[in-house]
Amino acid sequence: MTRLSLAAAEDLGFRALRANRVSELQARSTVRALVAAEADGLETHGLARVPAYAAQARVGKVEGFAEPKLERLRPGLIRVDAGYGYAFPALDLAVEALPEIARAQGIAAAYVARSHHFGQGGRPCEQLAEQGFCALLFGNAGKSIAPWGGKKPLLGTNPICFAAPMPEGAPLVIDMAVSRVARGKVILAAKRGEPIPENWAFDPEGRPTTDAKAALAGTMAPMGEAKGAALALMVEVLAAGLVGSSLGAFSSGVVSAEGGPPDLGQTLIVLDTAASPAFPERMAGLAGLYAEDGARMPGTRRLAARAKAAAEGLELPEALIAELEALAAS
The missing domain is CATH 1.10.1530.10 (Malate/L-lactate/L-sulpholactate dehydrogenase, four-helix barrel)
Known part of the structure; x- marks a missing residue:
């Protein structure tokens, strides 16, 4: 190192x-x-x-x-065309534009279309929370999870990201894939020739595996089993159905250089906490309850x-x- x-x-x-x-x-x-x-x-x-x-x-x-382009679809809704470039410049543009709309209307949303892998989704949510907003970000990914009861990958690990301002200190940030672990951990293990825990993924025959390469050829285990697979479907609707991006089942993926653009989508929703006068008190109460119990805040x-x-x-x-x-x- x-x-x-x-x-x-x-x-x-x-x-x-x-x-x-x-x-x-x-x-x-x-x-x-x-x-x-x-x-x-x-x-x-x-x-x-x-x-x-x-x-x-x-x-x-x-x-x-690519140069991201912003379009106003409705008073509270924008669309950012990433132009098949990386997701980050397009998300930057959305994060810049949404606060003004949310302050005026209490809520705002952005569809990010023709996009790519958006990485640490908690980051744009945190940037918005630092300005006093609650933010939710959903994004679809190339197929790696099978619907519960199936063996064929049809859905991505489809992250769900959230952030909210706290009365003191840094915002609360929750950022998770709907798989048991992020697929990136399996990719990294395969690159390093390391085994993975047996409960992370399945091989192409649907059997639990510790072989990272077999896992990449198979499917990821959804968190909470059927519940995680259902959440993956929910995100697919929000990030592919609403945005008009490629379904994860047909995306070329973001790991290899083969195929056409991944054409992924993200949906970012912003809520102005200033419209909820009790919000600071409730968040302080939550923080206090966690502190009393000795629990670790995410x-x-x-x-x-x-x-x-x-x-x-x-x-x-x-x-x-x-x-x-x-x-x-x-």
């Missing part, structure tokens, strides 16, 4: 993407989000994604020079990792740094 400052890590990832047919806008926004995920301890959504992102840009699966470890990264930088595998340096020099 080698330690890099956050600025040095961001510069390295930026150079790696820029050298592989990616514009400054797309590269800067994307790497900023990846480094933020890395700092929060989410290495599956961090700089390890850059080689795949770069490979997709080189062959045109991702439009590296996000505690993420915030601790973030503070450590800010003070000490990031520890990154030397092999990953070498791969990024090679991409930057390509």
Whole structure:
């Protein structure tokens, strides 16, 4: 492992993407989000994604020079066309536009269309919570979960993300895939040649497996069994049905450079807490109840990792740094 400052890590990832047919806008926004995920301890959504992102840009699966475009569909609803570029610049545009609408109407929403992998979904929600909003983000992904009772993958791990302001300190952030674990953990294990726990995934025959490569060829285990599979379906409706993006069953995925654009979708919903006078008191009450019981509020470890990264930088595998340096020099 080698330690890099956050600025040095961001510069390295930026150079790696820029050298592989990616514009400054797309590269800067994307790497900023990846480094933020890395700092929060989410290495599956961090700089390890850059080689795949770069490979997709080189062959045109991702439009590296896309410029997101915003359209007002209804007074409280916008659509951001990501243009088959990375999701992050499009989400940045939505996060910038939604607060004004939500303050005027109490609620606002954005559909992000023709998009890509959106990584740490809690981040845009947290950015909105810091401005006094509750935010929900739903996004679909390429097929990796079978409907409960089936063996064939039809749905993605389809994350559900949420953030809310707290009376003191950082916002409450909840960010979870509807699979038992994020598929990125299985991808990372396969890349490293490591086994996975038996309850994470199934092989192509529907049997529990510890082989990460067999898991990637099979299906992910949904959290809560039938309930997790139902949540995956709910997100598919919100992120593909409403947005008009590709169903996860037909998306080309975001791991390989093969196929056409993934054409994924995200739906971001924002609620103005200022319209609810009791909100601060209720949130303070919740925080107090957690403190009394000694319970851990979600996000505690993420915030601790973030503070450590800010003070000490990031520890990154030397092999990953070498791969990024090679991409930057390509």
